[in-house]
Amino acid sequence: xxxxxxxxxxxxxxxxxxxxxxxxxxxxxxxxxxxxxxxxxxxxxxxxxxxxxxxxxxxxxxxxxxxxxxxxxxxxxxxxxxxxxxxxxxxxxxxxxxxxxxxxxxxxxxxxxxxxxxxxxxxxxxxxxxxxxxxxxxxxxxxxxxxxxxxxxxxxxxxxxxxxxxxxxxxxxxxxxxxxxxxxxxxxxxxxxxx
Amino acid sequence: xxxxxxxxxxxxxxxxxxxxxxxxxxxxxxxxxxxxxxxxxxxxxxxxxxxxxxxxxxxxxxxxxxxxxxxxxxxxxxxxxxxxxxxxxxxxxxxxxxxxxxxxxxxxxxxxxxxxxxxxxxxxxxxxxxxxxxxxxxxxxxxxxxxxxxxxxxxxxxxxxxxxxxxxxxxxxxxxxxxxxxxxxxxxxxxxxxxxxxxxxxxxxxxxxxxxxxxxxxxxxxxxxxxxxxxxxxxxxxxxxxxxxxxxxxxxxxxxxxxxxxxxxxxxxxxxxxxxxxxxxxxxxxxxxxxxxxxxxxxxxxxxxxxxxxxxxxxxxxxxxxxxxxxxxxxxxxxxxxxxxxxxxxxxxxxxxxxxxxxxxxxxxxxxxxxxxxxxxxxxxxxxxxxxxxxxxxxxxxxxxxxxxxxxxxxxxxxxxxxxxxxxxxxxxxxxxxxxxxxxxxxxxxxxxxxxxxxxxxxxxxxxxxxxxxxxxxxxxxxxxxxxxxxxxxxxxxxxxxxxxxxxxxxxxxxxxxxxxxxxxxxxxxxxxxxxxxxxx
Numbered sequence: 001x002x003x004x005x006x007x008x009x010x011x012x013x014x015x016x017x018x019x020x021x022x023x024x025x026x027x028x029x030x031x032x033x034x035x036x037x038x039x040x041x042x043x044x045x046x047x048x049x050x051x052x053x054x055x056x057x058x059x060x061x062x063x064x065x066x067x068x069x070x071x072x073x074x075x076x077x078x079x080x081x082x083x084x085x086x087x088x089x090x091x092x093x094x095x096x097x098x099x100x101x102x103x104x105x106x107x108x109x110x111x112x113x114x115x116x117x118x119x120x121x122x123x124x125x126x127x128x129x130x131x132x133x134x135x136x137x138x139x140x141x142x143x144x145x146x147x148x149x150x151x152x153x154x155x156x157x158x159x160x161x162x163x164x165x166x167x168x169x170x171x172x173x174x175x176x177x178x179x180x181x182x183x184x185x186x187x188x189x190x191x192x193x194x195x
Numbered sequence: 196x197x198x199x200x201x202x203x204x205x206x207x208x209x210x211x212x213x214x215x216x217x218x219x220x221x222x223x224x225x226x227x228x229x230x231x232x233x234x235x236x237x238x239x240x241x242x243x244x245x246x247x248x249x250x251x252x253x254x255x256x257x258x259x260x261x262x263x264x265x266x267x268x269x270x271x272x273x274x275x276x277x278x279x280x281x282x283x284x285x286x287x288x289x290x291x292x293x294x295x296x297x298x299x300x301x302x303x304x305x306x307x308x309x310x311x312x313x314x315x316x317x318x319x320x321x322x323x324x325x326x327x328x329x330x331x332x333x334x335x336x337x338x339x340x341x342x343x344x345x346x347x348x349x350x351x352x353x354x355x356x357x358x359x360x361x362x363x364x365x366x367x368x369x370x371x372x373x374x375x376x377x378x379x380x381x382x383x384x385x386x387x388x389x390x391x392x393x394x395x396x397x398x399x400x401x402x403x404x405x406x407x408x409x410x411x412x413x414x415x416x417x418x419x420x421x422x423x424x425x426x427x428x429x430x431x432x433x434x435x436x437x438x439x440x441x442x443x444x445x446x447x448x449x450x451x452x453x454x455x456x457x458x459x460x461x462x463x464x465x466x467x468x469x470x471x472x473x474x475x476x477x478x479x480x481x482x483x484x485x486x487x488x489x490x491x492x493x494x495x496x497x498x499x500x501x502x503x504x505x506x507x508x509x510x511x512x513x514x515x516x517x518x519x520x521x522x523x524x525x526x527x528x529x530x531x532x533x534x535x536x537x538x539x540x541x542x543x544x545x546x547x548x549x550x551x552x553x554x555x556x557x558x559x560x561x562x563x564x565x566x567x568x569x570x571x572x573x574x575x576x577x578x579x580x581x582x583x584x585x586x587x588x589x590x591x592x593x594x595x596x597x598x599x600x601x602x603x604x605x606x607x608x609x610x611x612x613x614x615x616x617x618x619x620x621x622x623x624x625x626x627x628x629x630x631x632x633x634x635x636x637x638x639x640x641x642x643x644x645x646x647x648x649x650x651x652x653x654x655x656x657x658x659x660x661x662x663x664x665x666x667x668x669x670x671x672x673x674x675x676x677x678x679x680x681x682x683x684x685x686x687x688x689x690x691x692x693x694x695x696x697x698x699x700x701x702x703x704x705x706x707x708x709x710x711x712x713x714x715x716x717x718x719x720x721x722x723x724x725x726x727x728x729x730x731x732x
Contacts (some may be wrong), residue, residue: 003389003390006389007313007314007385007389010384010385010388010389011314011381011385014381014384014385014415015381017415017416018377018381018415018418018419019419020419021415021416021417021418021419021420022419022420022422022423024419024420024423025419025420025421025422025423025424025453025457026423026427028420028423028449028452028453028456029427029438029449029453032446032449032452039516041515041516041519042446042448047444072442111442111443113441113442113444119516120516168441170441170442171442172442172443175435175443
């Protein structure tokens with residue numbers, strides 16, 4: 001029957017749309033990141049280390065970089081930036097350090113999530129080394145200094161003279177089972193000196 | 196339009212001989228369980244929607260009882276949050292959407308001269324999975340720790356990190372509701388594309404059919420996105436993914452983007468069929484053709500298209516860059532242009548018409564006035580800088596209840612009062628109908644209008660307690676709420692009487708000015724109609 005086959009054909013097309021839109025819902029996840037990257041919004045920095053080579057230092061300008069730390073609800077660690085703010089020339093390599101202490105009676109694995117404000121500045125803040133690239137385990141009662149090495153891209157727009165980098169520390173112990181055994185290269189453990 | 200619906204089919208005479216053979220109606224419960232008849236399924240949808248309207252309304256009564264005075268008196272905050280959440284879910288997915296699907300089932304085949312929906316068996320399924328979905332949702336309220344309490348918008352991390360185990364039931368019930376509406380939408384689209392009577396061209400279709408066609412496309416475009424969003428919530432909560440968890444590289448704000456990408460077209464899903472209904476009723480009781488038929492069609496299509504690019508106006512306060520806020524502000528305001536076209540067209544249809552004020556017309560006029568109030572407060576909310584003040588206050592609650600209760604729900608009531616005599620063959624009790632109308636109209640405004648004031652004064656939504664200065668207004672809001680709730684029992688009484696086939700028999704045209712194929716068939720509409728398609732000139 002022609003009516004029947006016309007209906008079936010149409011239903012098939014519509015089901016393809018439905019499946020396509022279901023897929024589109026999930027495609028929004030990577031698209032969201034891509035869009036934020038391209039538009040330079042949302043203040044997300046790269047999740048992998050930048051390579052510092054043949055970067056010209058722009059001595060004529062200074063940019064102030066401020067560091068803010070906070071811990072997520074339920075995360076007991078003490079967490080602070082050793083350097084509150086630093087004035088840098090774009091292109092110049094800098095190292096700052098963050099202090100953490102685990103006052104809890106259990107070993108905890110943490111993940112730091114960076115966020116840059118203004119959001120457009122995130123594109124120009126390049127990190128060659130960061131504790132935020134990896135999850136960071138810390139035994140109960142111990143403390144540590146975590147280094148972070150960065151430079152500000154000389155391409156940074158003239159109007160940005162001040163930018164804030166915020167780290168939020170999350171407790172990810174539940175999902176990080178294997179990390180407690182793996183020493184982290186970026187962590188300078190100073191549990192002994194802390195006692 | 197009116198010319199379009201002159202029927203020269205031998206329907207009424209030829210049909211007569213086969214009458215008893217064709218009008219054999221199965222009896223008992225199996226009639227309803229196994230029915231593939233569009234009229235039966237429409238009735239099921241409409242009764243289901245009405246029952247859900249009463250259930251969701253009962254939850255609103257709990258909310259208003261708690262808010263009758265400041266302090267915590269009746270329920271604890273967690274249960275209060277479950278009430279606001281499930282009230283919203285039931286009214287959106289259980290009352291308004293199934294009611295429109297029920298109307299589409301009853302009316303679309305009759306309006307386009309088709310014998311039934313294109314996919315009758317799927318039609319049966321799309322209805323019968325719905326009660327299951329709502330049983331799951333409602334039963335989750337009795338779980339340890341209670342049901343969903345994160346608001347109908349289920350923002351992460353409220354629905355992931357901070358929710359109870361009942362979230363799994365919430366997710367499955369939303370999945371089933373989504374599948375049901377997608378099946379319903381596919382059915383409507385295929386019916387309208389493939390089963391129009393000869394001569395029923397696109398631009399001769401009644402506006403209710405047009406608006407439903409566009410709504411159906413919105414449904415198949417965004418319900419799958421909702422399904423994706425709840426699936427992500429499910430895996431984030433139970434299977435360790437990090438779509439919305441910043442610690443794992445996700446982003447909770449992204450949830451809001453995905454949700455509102457579904458959510459904003461969803462609000463037009465709940466209002467476009469209402470526009471269609473009003474566009475059917477106003478010409479009938481103005482005894483004029485609808486003013487600007489083509490512009491109505493184009494306005495509906497533009498609203499549907501624009502609905503995809505305005506979603507972030509729900510999230511102005513999330514810290515978007517200014518240029519994005521500007522874009523979403525202007526795109527949102529742009530929607531008021533096609534919406535304004537519609538309101539002006541209805542008014543122009545009434546202008547110098549020979550008006551009469553039967554029940555459907557009363558509800559339709561109330562719709563036009565009160566929906567416009569809701570539209571204006573929506574325009575205010577669209578303005579980014581002032582939205583920072585209005586965001587998450589009772590002003591928002593007032594806005595969306597004006598467009599959804601005095602908008603969508605009033606249009607559904609108008610539709611029932613308009614087509615009910617065609618369905619039952621008898622005129623309903625107009626005295627009860629008048630009581631229902633006036634009680635509803637007064638109480639709904641006592642209920643929702645003061646919400647504007649407490650909202651502007653800063654009363655936040657979804658809070659079981661409030662500052663003392665809001666006490667008087669909240670008392671009035673609650674009283675209006677109880678009165679509106681009770682008024683719906685008048686409607687229930689009227690519907691029960693109508694279903695018992697009490698009342699005066701009506702002619703096939705029912706209303707003096709009514710035009711369209713559904714008014715050409717006898718009243719009550721026979722079990723099978725248009726088995727030989729009519730020819731539309």
